[in-house]
Amino acid sequence: MQVLILAGGSGTRFWxxxxxxxxxxxxxxEGERSLLRETVxxxxxxxxxxxxxxxxxxxxxxxxxxxxxEVPAGQILLEPEGRNTAPAIGWSVRSMPEAVRRGPVxxxxxxxxxxxxxxxxxxxxxAARAVVADDRVMTLGVTPRWAETGYGYLELAPGxxxxxxxxxxRFVEKPDAQKAEALWRSGHHLWNAGIFVFRGTTLLELLExxxxxxxxxxxxxxxxxxxxxELYGRLPADSIDYALMExxxxxxTLPLDCGWSDLGSWEALDEILPKDAAGNAARGDVVAVExxxxxxxxxxxxxxxxxVEGLVVVRTGDAVLVMPKERSQEVRKIVAALxxxxxxxxx
Amino acid sequence: MQVLILAGGSGTRFWxxxxxxxxxxxxxxEGERSLLRETVxxxxxxxxxxxxxxxxxxxxxxxxxxxxxEVPAGQILLEPEGRNTAPAIGWSVRSMPEAVRRGPVxxxxxxxxxxxxxxxxxxxxxAARAVVADDRVMTLGVTPRWAETGYGYLELAPGxxxxxxxxxxRFVEKPDAQKAEALWRSGHHLWNAGIFVFRGTTLLELLExxxxxxxxxxxxxxxxxxxxxELYGRLPADSIDYALMExxxxxxTLPLDCGWSDLGSWEALDEILPKDAAGNAARGDVVAVExxxxxxxxxxxxxxxxxVEGLVVVRTGDAVLVMPKERSQEVRKIVAALxxxxxxxxx
Numbered sequence: 001m002q003v004l005i006l007a008g009g010s011g012t013r014f015w016x017x018x019x020x021x022x023x024x025x026x027x028x029x030e031g032e033r034s035l036l037r038e039t040v041x042x043x044x045x046x047x048x049x050x051x052x053x054x055x056x057x058x059x060x061x062x063x064x065x066x067x068x069x070e071v072p073a074g075q076i077l078l079e080p081e082g083r084n085t086a087p088a089i090g091w092s093v094r095s096m097p098e099a100v101r102r103g104p105v106x107x108x109x110x111x112x113x114x115x116x117x118x119x120x121x122x123x124x125x126x127a128a129r130a131v132v133a134d135d136r137v138m139t140l141g142v143t144p145r146w147a148e149t150g151y152g153y154l155e156l157a158p159g160x161x162x163x164x165x166x167x168x169x170r171f172v173e174k175p176d177a178q179k180a181e182a183l184w185r186s187g188h189h190l191w192n193a194g195i196f197v198f199r200g201t202t203l204l205e206l207l208e209x210x211x212x213x214x215x216x217x218x219x220x221x222x223x224x225x226x227x228x229x230e231l232y233g234r235l236p237a238d239s240i241d242y243a244l245m246e247x248x249x250x251x252x253t254l255p256l257d258c259g260w261s262d263l264g265s266w267e268a269l270d271e272i273l274p275k276d277a278a279g280n281a282a283r284g285d286v287v288a289v290e291x292x293x294x295x296x297x298x299x300x301x302x303x304x305x306x307x308v309e310g311l312v313v314v315r316t317g318d319a320v321l322v323m324p325k326e327r328s329q330e331v332r333k334i335v336a337a338l339x340x341x342x343x344x345x346x347x
Numbered sequence: 348m349q350v351l352i353l354a355g356g357s358g359t360r361f362w363x364x365x366x367x368x369x370x371x372x373x374x375x376x377e378g379e380r381s382l383l384r385e386t387v388x389x390x391x392x393x394x395x396x397x398x399x400x401x402x403x404x405x406x407x408x409x410x411x412x413x414x415x416x417e418v419p420a421g422q423i424l425l426e427p428e429g430r431n432t433a434p435a436i437g438w439s440v441r442s443m444p445e446a447v448r449r450g451p452v453x454x455x456x457x458x459x460x461x462x463x464x465x466x467x468x469x470x471x472x473x474a475a476r477a478v479v480a481d482d483r484v485m486t487l488g489v490t491p492r493w494a495e496t497g498y499g500y501l502e503l504a505p506g507x508x509x510x511x512x513x514x515x516x517r518f519v520e521k522p523d524a525q526k527a528e529a530l531w532r533s534g535h536h537l538w539n540a541g542i543f544v545f546r547g548t549t550l551l552e553l554l555e556x557x558x559x560x561x562x563x564x565x566x567x568x569x570x571x572x573x574x575x576x577e578l579y580g581r582l583p584a585d586s587i588d589y590a591l592m593e594x595x596x597x598x599x600t601l602p603l604d605c606g607w608s609d610l611g612s613w614e615a616l617d618e619i620l621p622k623d624a625a626g627n628a629a630r631g632d633v634v635a636v637e638x639x640x641x642x643x644x645x646x647x648x649x650x651x652x653x654x655v656e657g658l659v660v661v662r663t664g665d666a667v668l669v670m671p672k673e674r675s676q677e678v679r680k681i682v683a684a685l686x687x688x689x690x691x692x693x694x
Binding site for chain 1: 648
């Protein structure tokens, strides 16, 4: 089984910790290792580094190679620019030797958290078996743990198959609070985690059928690798969900219960970090006096708080961010303000 | 007229900006110059640097000399250790040549703010004239602008004399909120600002009468300056208010209306800083989004806030402090926590 890790993302949700050249997947948010490195390590013994492919951007090449030196250099694929997941997955799979892409390929985001790696590997293995046996396309969905409005959902068709496999009836967009409550309570919806397993050859065939322009572009690149920079920029920049998965009849899924989080915000990180007696989550050098329920994160220097509640306080070498936890999704407003005032060096 | 500036203080109220070797008087809180430097500069043209004496501690000697190089080196007096204001004032006055200390001496704290220097100089000049004419001891009290609980008060005897001089009936300790309200509204109480004017020789006579032990110690030091380190440590460590001023009948005062603040906390600093449209006071590199009424202070690095109100956020090279403005007086709790955990390098 091959594993393709998508590591080209460049988010702003963890500003000031995340930066253009140090995006979320390269951050050590929970432990001492980056999310990318943890993604590679938790695959063992199911898939060793020799089976790992990483798709990232040229700008991040050096940082990624330093972070996971055990992954063969030839399997770190460098997009000239980020163009969403459909081109990244299509191009990466097309770049694998034909004998390799005939087998099962798992696609994983590089920046998610998995609390129970053994359960995760077991599900991947089950999915790979189903892919090989029936030539299915699988997506792993996460059993919802609350009425989350920040995720898309997979609606399940009734009836389980062998090994707990389910059929996906349709994709559901990120819901509002009321709808999220209904989806969560329905018992037949999963969080869409962006994890896929398929034969590489099957994926390319499906792209040819559903996204002929993209498929044609990928063949052009394969025929003239020297023109990658020019050709890649012309591929339609869609997500794999939109470009393909939502269009498939008979997409299969396996409900995953492995402490998954997409770590989509400071608040999401806070949910999984251990807390002190006052409910503060702390990373780095932190002093909290008469304060509770805060996320306190220092990358150098002391963060001291007195008499505050429910705040995110982050200190990096050149910046500090303070905001209420529940407004974590709005970090982009700070990023936009910095952009508007010509402070690109902070992004 | 000679001016003695007391610059030996070592407070923690402006942590993390203030440190043992960079106490409040050496900080540029409002403008670009330290409070000590502003204290020296605002005396001109009433008293030039050649008339300025500074009493500080040995530990701060270099920093003080660098900060006000125009003050003659021989007039920067170095206490072996801080022992409160009575020894500092007594020893400094006794260190002046006899011809000098026969004239009027004004004693000023090095770490106060004066919004209207011209009014301040006028009051000092009036006080000095009264001192010379009638050999009075004067204290300058500040006309209260609100019911402050953080200051002591001077109760005035009825009836003004020439030049607006008043007599002090008694000193009033820092009041609770209800009493502060009454003092403020009474119309015959002033804030005790710790500013005094007297003939140096008169001060030494009064110390001999009211604090014979201190006076004897000062004569011993004068007779054996080489034993300063040993002898200074034995002087009774009292404040000049307690040791002398509260004991005097006929202490005179002059109500001062000059935008005075003792800048006793981050909140007190906030009161005098200019605000943006959302009521935020900012120093340094600051970005505030949907936030109001905060004091945002950066000494290097960007401070970004989103959706917060009424906070103090301070960033220095090695620390960050976040707390509600109204809890500014409690910074000492952070300092105590750092001390207890052996983090003296941050103090």
